[in-house]
Amino acid sequence: MTTAETPRQIAWKRRRDGLAKTWREFAAQKAALVGLILLGATVLVALLMPLISDDSGLNVTKATGAPLSPPNGEFWLGTDNYGRSVLLMTLWGSRVSLLVGFSAALLSVVIGTIIGIAAAHFGGWVSATLLRFTDFFLVLPSLILAIALSAVLPRGVGTIILAIGLTAWPSTARLVRAQTLTIESRPYIERAHALGGGHLHIVGKHVLPGVMPLVLANTTLVVGNAVIADATLSFLGVGDSNSVTWGVILEDALNNGAISRGAWWNVLPPGIAIVLVVLMFTLVGRGLETVFNPRLKK
């Protein structure tokens, strides 16, 4: 049959076109594009680490180098207190740091989106309660709350993710609520009501697709924050000290006297790695925000 395409095909074609347009707008921003390429490379390296090298070099008992030797031909970034390669540790550390960053950001954005949409959509006492709840978390020092949470819960990567995820959502909730309110004031929502659409229909068909782009942009920004939060928590010693993360390398450097002995190569690589990863996420997030947030469009 040669008739017109089915509506489903039409819808998919339109979505593809929309995606292509978004990509063009995003790619037009050089900084965002550079951020995305570097980020892709970083994620690739983190994923492929087990293929490039084995993690025996991280084992204190199997360390081959002299303790705290400065950068040389064998160990490009020197060694730590136990004689382990700092380069190897930093590269392996990206795995946990990125895992925590992504998972915690995802958790916080999911919580924030649900609470934000609910607060804007239902109104009345539901909204009032949720907003006060959000305000409460917003004014609470999130670092202290995260420390408290990870101190109470059993140690491990999961706890760190939970601690960061449960404290980082309020700003997302606020953003999503504001966007939901503007969407819900449009007459097509009124039309959907009059057609007999319930809450699920209105949120699912009109509100969620409307806030999704903004949420996506927000997520990338939150990932950066989560990476910092992860490093902070590990540095403070409430993280999982068995796994190698950038925060743990820094903590070790402090505890084992590497810093007081002037072993800068123990501190700078993980520190710079954190800065770079956060910067990449921020560049990509800002780029997405410029594409999606109508208020940032000129």
Place this chain on the structure above:
Amino acid sequence: MTALLQLKDLNVTYATGGTDVHAVRGVDLTLDPGGTLGIAGESGSGKSTVAMSVLRLLPRAATVTGEILLDGQDVTAMKWGRLRAVRWAEASIVFQGAMHALNPVRRIGEQIAEPIRLHPSDGRILTEAGVKVRVAELLTQVDLPPSRAGAYPHELSGGQKQRVMIAMALACSPRLIIADEPTTALDVIVQAQVLDLLSRLVAEQEIGLVMISHDLSVLAATCERIAVMYDGEIVEQRPSAELMASPEHEHSRALAAAFPTVGDPVSRFAPATSTPLPPEPTDRAPAGEPLLAAENLRVSFRDRTGKRIHAVAGVDLTVARDEIVALVGQSGSGKTTLARTLLGLQKPDSGVVSYDGKPVPKGGAGLKAYRRRVQLVLQDPTSALNPVHTVYEAVAEGPRIHGLADERAVVTRALEAAELRPAEKFLDRLPHQLSGGQRQRVVIAGALALEPSMLVADEPVASLDASVRGEILALLLRLRRSLGLAALVITHDLGLAWNIADRVAVMYRGELVETGTVEQVLLDPQHEYTKSLLAALPGGTYRDDVKST
């Protein structure tokens, strides 16, 4: 005598993304000092472009060729300094939409004083006291108390804001005023007042007036001559009375027919449409039992100060099967609130809405079932459609909610019923790829897809062009005649009621002050408010015409 304004072979082209849009093509116009000229046309006909070109207020993308002579001087060749002096001191503009043309954070006295300060008359700069006196004088001229100079725009009503705009235009005693749709957003009664004021001031001070509108009757009420523009060209230019009596060009006829004269038997049940209407079914029962009925309905809101505002104060209204009822009133009369309450979108304080003899359920499956029977058509189709949903998705929204089988057939049928033929051509379009009239048809199709027995239409044609207006009204009338679809049409436009409605209910300050058949209410109004509404119609009513000739 040199003409006050003379346009010779004016052409304006907008360069937009590769393709040039020829907005104005070879327009010639002449206006004598103290003369009044109306320019009529639909949106996109180039009428506003002509007006803005006089003061060179067009965007950079516009290329102007031809001559614009203001008092014998060519505006297109003027140096920047000279142009600044001409702006406002010789010619001023009353902009469309007074809501947006006033700065919301400055007092209106300040805003009126701005041109006075910028253009000192006869080269002498007025003292602060002098400016104050002049502002007070201007406010008095536009019938506003001078004490209002200290008010902010949001403290004024729409009509008052438009008066302030006129005072601003008069500030430097110009010789020409260009009024761009000065009354479009205003209610009939306020519109009549503003038009009166404008014509009086122009006559008293011998100012030339160029007025732009899509409504011929508004122009006929104020201007000596009317030029009708279509697609960038002037298609007809004649004295107003002559043009109104016998419009020659096809497009002038369409514009004239779009705003019918109330009482004219020719336009009764005959909205301007290009396809003929089906005849009235012969077996039409006289207003049967009510389909939708409101009894003693009351709705109130609290304003910011906590004061109760009674938007709907005890309304009894019925709509029968196979009947179109027009609910008429000015903005703020509570008609939209009444409609939302009838649809169950707003909870009433007291009173009952019943459908088919049974009270409408407050929620749950009962309310959902009711909403399938009674459908809403909103005022502005552009915002009533989700911009990222295709026509198919927009029309299928209702059937999906109610789980109707064979969605595609339902959608195709609904689109055809709303006269979007062939339906396949429209399925994958997005709202911004459609014209205003087509968008409104999509909204109507979305309602029809549920096979309702009644439509509630809130100002269904208020944001549409004149020629489309008649088509949409004809569609409503056709649906009533062929499907027996009842409709409650909310409007501020008495001509619309005359065009298609069987009965009229007049709403004023939350109450229905008069209800009856169209002929009863519009030809023999009983209530003072209905009388004043009819008296304010710029085209007058048909009976008046008979009396005066």
